Structures are given as structure tokens and as C-alpha cells.
Amino acid sequence: MANLKEVRTRIASVSSTQQITSAMKMVSAAKFRRAQNAIVGMRPYANQLGQIAADIDTGDGIQTPYHEVRRLENVLLVVVTSNKGLCGAFNSNVIKQAQARIDYYKSIATADQPAHLAMITIGKRCSEYFAKRFDNVVGSFDDLLDNASFDTVASLADDVMQQFCDKKYDRVELVYNQFKNSLVQILSTEQFLPILPSQSGKGAASGMANDYIYEPSKEDILREMIPLTLRSHFYRVILDSLASEHGARMNAMQKATDNATELLKELRLSYNKARQAAITNEIIEIVSGSEALKG
DSSP states (O other): OHHHHHHHHHHHHHHHHHHHHHHHHHHHHHHHHHHHHHHHHHHHHHHHHHHHHHHHOSSSOOOOTTTOOOOSOEEEEEEEOOSSOOSTTHHHHHHHHHHHHHHHHHHHOOSSSOOEEEEEEESHHHHHHHHHHOSOEEEEOGGGGTTOOHHHHHHHHHHHHHHHHTTSOSEEEEEEEEEOSSSOEEEEEEEEESOOHHHHTHHHHTTOOOOOOOSSOHHHHHHHHHHHHHHHHHHHHHHHHHHHHHHHHHHHHHHHHHHHHHHHHHHHHHHHHHHHHHHHHHHHHHHHHHHHHHO
């Protein structure tokens, strides 16, 4: 009977867990749909904005402060994870990639060309991890994910861009999960600043540059468009990460629910076997007692 009690307790525990994971999967599915709609709606705008900037900059050598390539001494990593867990390897993959970038820059640092690293964390998971293991976290913006509006994200992007223009940092990199679909998240490391030549010359290289009449000059237009493009890029990264997070959590909770269902089948089978064995033993004891009285 002790075995029966233990199995019943486990069945109740797994059933409760199954209900929780099923409910979390439904919540994540609703959030995922909203996040997916946001990133799918944002991408055409961001891509078209980048294409227009590429068409304007057709290899005329126009430079803005955001194009300036400097001697690599100070690097800023912007790491984007989630505020919550239970989403599989979503957070651990980003943290491992960020740690790999730290190790890489330390490995290439020399006395003549040191590489001083700083980090901005977005998401409690990476904030908690690197607060204990990295001594130069210059900012944590965990609340940004709770209210991921364009204005709040653009404010942080402007701060990063201004620090780059002030030559506080010579390179800015983004580490995050790029959204592909509900099942696939692409771990990405992108150079945010300085702007890569391939980005600005994309339109001319593809033969799609248009012949525009510019008013005011190309340089004035680019100086206005580049910051807007960078803000849109930063906002797209946050939306990518949010959609990837909810997709990863939805799949993790679905797998957990399926595993709980399989475990319940096994436990109920074990319970029925133990119960049948207990009933058989009781019948044997009754028959044996009855035969003993007859004897």
C-alpha cells in the first residue's frame, strides 16, 4: 500500500505540473502571435528604409560620424535575453555567445592595441549572469522588454549612438536571437556601429540604385536618415528577441506538456499494476485464512 500511496502522490504532482505547462503554453501562444505580428510588420519598413539609404549612398564616399572606423580600443556589447525563463536554450545560447565575444576580444588584445570591453544588458537573465561574472556592465535595461515601444527603444539607441560619436566606444555589437519562425531562432551577432561598407553600398552593388534629384544635398539627407535607420534596426532587434522568446517558451511548454502526458500514462499503468497486485495478495490471504479455518 505504501507503493500505491507514492504513485498516487506522483500522479497528482505530474497532473498539476501538466496543467501549469499547458496554461503557460496557451499564454505564450497569445503573446507570440502579437510579437510575431509586430516583427513581421516592422521588417518591411526597416528593410525599405535601409534600401533607400543604400540607394542614396551610391559609392560617392559620403561619410557620417556613424561610418567612422577607428582604432579598436573600446568595444560595447549589447546583449538581449529575456526577463523570464522556461524557454529552453533561448537565454543560455545568447549568454554563451556573449561570453565567446568577450573571450575573443581578450584573445586579440595586445599591449599596443588593448581591447577594453563594456556591456549593456537587456533582460534579467543576462543581467543576473554578467553582474557576477563581468565587471564592466555599464547599464541594465530589463524594463525595456516590458514596454518595448519605439520611443523607449530609440532613446537607448540614441544614447549608444551618441557614445559612439563621442568616441567613448570604437565598435558596438548586438548579440540576440533573430526570429525566423515559431520553431527556429537564429543566434546572431551583428556590428551595429560603425556602419559596415557593405550596408551603405548595398543598393549600388545590386544595380538597383535610382537616379534621384536631391533637395537638400545627399550628405544632409544621409545625416538625417542614418540615425533613423539605426533606431529602426535597434527596435527590430528587440522585436526579434521578443518574438523568439515567446516562440521558444511556447515550444518548451508544449514539450513539457507532452512529456507529462507520457509520464502520466506510465504512472497510471504502474498504479494499476500495483493495485492489482495488492488485491491479488489480499484475496490470497483471505483464501489461505479460510482454508486454515476449515483445516
